[in-house]
Structures are given as C-alpha cells and as structure tokens.
Amino acid sequence: MERLGSDAEWSLPASAYRDPVRFEAERKQIFETNWLLFSWSERMAKPGDFVAGTLAGHNIFAIRGDDGQVRAFHNVCRHRAAELVKGETGSCGKVIVCPYHSWSYKRDGRLNKAVNFGNDTQFDPDAWGLYALDCEEWRGLVFVRVRRGGPSLVEWLGPVVDLAAPFPLEKQHYFTKKERVVDVDWKTYGENYLECYHCRAMHPGLCSTLDIDRYAIDVHHEHKFFHLHAPGRSADDTQGFYLYRFPFLMLNLYDWGSSIATVEPLGPGRLKHINWYFFEDISPEKAEANQKSADWSAQIITEDLEVITTVQKNLNAGIYTQGALSKEQEYSVIAFDRMCEEALHDPQPAHRIAAE
Numbered sequence: 001m002e003r004l005g006s007d008a009e010w011s012l013p014a015s016a017y018r019d020p021v022r023f024e025a026e027r028k029q030i031f032e033t034n035w036l037l038f039s040w041s042e043r044m045a046k047p048g049d050f051v052a053g054t055l056a057g058h059n060i061f062a063i064r065g066d067d068g069q070v071r072a073f074h075n076v077c078r079h080r081a082a083e084l085v086k087g088e089t090g091s092c093g094k095v096i097v098c099p100y101h102s103w104s105y106k107r108d109g110r111l112n113k114a115v116n117f118g119n120d121t122q123f124d125p126d127a128w129g130l131y132a133l134d135c136e137e138w139r140g141l142v143f144v145r146v147r148r149g150g151p152s153l154v155e156w157l158g159p160v161v162d163l164a165a166p167f168p169l170e171k172q173h174y175f176t177k178k179e180r181v182v183d184v185d186w187k188t189y190g191e192n193y194l195e196c197y198h199c200r201a202m203h204p205g206l207c208s209t210l211d212i213d214r215y216a217i218d219v220h221h222e223h224k225f226f227h228l229h230a231p232g233r234s235a236d237d238t239q240g241f242y243l244y245r246f247p248f249l250m251l252n253l254y255d256w257g258s259s260i261a262t263v264e265p266l267g268p269g270r271l272k273h274i275n276w277y278f279f280e281d282i283s284p285e286k287a288e289a290n291q292k293s294a295d296w297s298a299q300i301i302t303e304d305l306e307v308i309t310t311v312q313k314n315l316n317a318g319i320y321t322q323g324a325l326s327k328e329q330e331y332s333v334i335a336f337d338r339m340c341e342e343a344l345h346d347p348q349p350a351h352r353i354a355a356e
C-alpha cells in the first residue's frame with residue numbers, strides 16, 4: 001500500500017463519492033440543515049408570484065405574500081398530497097388552488113377553504129396550513145432551509161455579509177442563466193472549486209486575466225466559509241473575488257457583475273450546476289458585452305466540469321481508492337473534506353484512518 005508520513009493528508013475514499021447510503025446521510029445532515037440558495041427576489045416581484053423547484057430532494061415552492069414577505073412551502077396539498085403549483089415560475093392569483101379537489105390556501109400558507117367537504121368537519125386554517133420551510137431574502141437572493149430552526153440567514157452567511165458589502169448586488173438584475181446536469185458528485189465539484197492547483201493547467205483564459213501567482217484562498221473553518229481572491233493582471237482586467245459558503249453557495253463577484261452559482265445534488269455522483277448572471281445595466285445595448293462576460297465565466301466552469309467528469313468516472317470505477325493532498329496547494333480541499341466529515345458526525349474521518 002502507498003505510504004505517506006504520519007502527518008500527511010489524504011483525500012476522502014473514492015467510495016464517499018458514489019455511495020447511496022452516504023448520499024442519503026448527506027442529504028439529511030448537510031443539505032436539509034443548511035440554508036440553500038433557491039431563487040432571486042426579482043422573480044417574485046408581486047404578491048402571489050411563486051418559484052417552484054427541488055431542494056435537498058424536496059418538491060417545494062416560494063411565494064410572495066400580501067405583506068411582501070417571501071415564504072417557502074412543500075409543494076404538497078394537506079388533503080391527499082397533490083402537487084399545488086406547476087411550472088418553474090408563475091402567479092397563483094388570490095389563493096393557491098389545489099388542482100385535485102380544489103382545496104385552497106392563502107398566500108401565507110394558511111388553509112383558505114376545504115371546498116364542499118361537508119359540514120360535520122371543521123378545519124382550523126392554521127393547523128391545516130401548508131408545510132412550511134425556513135425562508136429568508138438577502139440582497140436580492142432567496143434562501144430556503146428545509147429543516148426549520150437554527151441560525152438566521154445572516155448569521156449563517158457570517159463573513160460573507162461584510163466581504164460582499166462593497167458589491168452592488170441590489171442594483172444588479174438577472175441577465176441569463178446556465179444550468180448543466182453532469183455525472184459529478186457535489187463534493188468532487190466543491191473540491192475542484194476550492195483549489196487553484198489546477199488553474200495553470202486547466203484555465204488559460206482565467207490565467208490571462210488574473211494574476212494567478214497571487215491567487216490566495218482564506219479558509220474560515222468555524223464559519224464553513226472560503227474566500228478565494230486574486231488581483232487582475234492589469235488595471236483593465238477584472239479581479240477575481242469568490243466566496244464559497246459550505247456546502248455549495250458560490251458568489252463570484254466581478255467588477256462587471258455577479259455570477260451567482262450553486263449546485264443541486266441529484267444523487268451520489270450526479271448534480272445540476274446552476275449559474276445565474278446579474279448585471280447593473282441589462283439594456284439591449286449592453287447585451288453583447290454582458291453575454292461576453294457571462295461566456296468568459298461559463299467557460300471556466302466548462303473546463304472544470306470536463307475534467308471532473310473524468311475524475312468522477314474513475315472514482316466510480318474502483319481502481320483508484322484514495323490520493324494524497326498537498327498541504328500547500330490543497331489545504332482548502334482538506335478543510336472542505338473535514339467539514340463534510342464533521343457534518344456527518346463521523347468520529348474517525350476516513351482520510352485520517354488511511355493516513356496511519
């Protein structure tokens with residue numbers, strides 16, 4: 001067996017990236033318990049506007065109420081479990097009406113009417129309201145937490161709040177998105193994002209713009225947060241300013257606009273990569289320049305996804321079992337893996353066992 005010094009660090013075992021039992025534990029103990037990015041606020045501008053989708057494997061929707069507050073609910077009727085709203089976005093009208101037997105719910109989730117149910121049963125509108133999730137807005141972005149209770153969104157974001165403060169997120173508007181489903185585990189993706197050991201080999205476009213020798217990654221272990229940054233090569237070049245909040249919130253903040261990204265884990269070794277682009281000026285005259293910036297950013301992700309799809313294929317195949325991680329170049333990967341293990345409450349993280 002390969003040997004490393006006793007203080008060496010190892011990657012997680014390959015099985016961690018393909019094991020359905022582990023994935024289910026991650027879903028329960030990591031995805032359901034953290035705030036996850038779900039939408040941007042402009043998509044729900046008016047009361048009754050909703051956005052529907054999947055979060056941590058749950059069918060959910062968020063809706064703006066008459067009081068202006070955005071709330072999130074499981075997309076399931078309390079009567080016999082039909083899906084309530086259809087499509088990615090829309091407006092429910094005055095009330096949310098179930099398509100199955102027409103029970104209706106107010107925009108704040110309380111039961112409005114169990115129509116024609118009969119007079120012998122009375123429903124308490126609060127007790128028969130929709131199953132709620134935690135939901136908060138921050139600077140034009142909507143976050144949802146499946147398992148209710150815990151730190152507020154701002155507390156959870158921690159240092160992100162101050163670091164992102166100089167960037168005018170509220171003034172920026174949605175321009176375009178790019179979504180891709182790939183055979184890559186969410187951890188394989190996170191590990192790739194969190195090191196720049198591969199940048200010279202993999203990202204010629206990024207390296208021609210950023211001063212890659214000065215690329216730095218600050219790890220805030222207690223806040224489960226990473227700050228990755230590099231200056232531009234010249235005064236004309238954009239700087240790189242990337243914030244990653246575990247498990248997978250990515251705020252890529254440039255002087256030209258924002259590339260806001262997250263992943264939706266679809267199963268062990270499979271995810272949807274979701275990337276939204278926001279600019280201050282989205283007038284038709286700026287469309288070409290905006291698209292160019294979005295393409296430049298998307299190209300970096302394409303380069304990453306290409307190589308990590310081959311990584312995942314090999315993790316699945318069974319020959320490779322575990323690799324060595326550089327403390328100099330991959331300390332942030334080591335930190336990320338540790339966050340994963342701690343979240344699963346593993347008393348003896350696998351990578352430490354292998355290093356003995």
Ligand code: FES
Binds near residue numbers: 077078080099100101
């Ligand atoms: S399932 Fe919704 S009204 Fe029956």
Ligand SMILES: [Fe+2]
Binds near residue numbers: 202
């Ligand atoms: Fe990369």
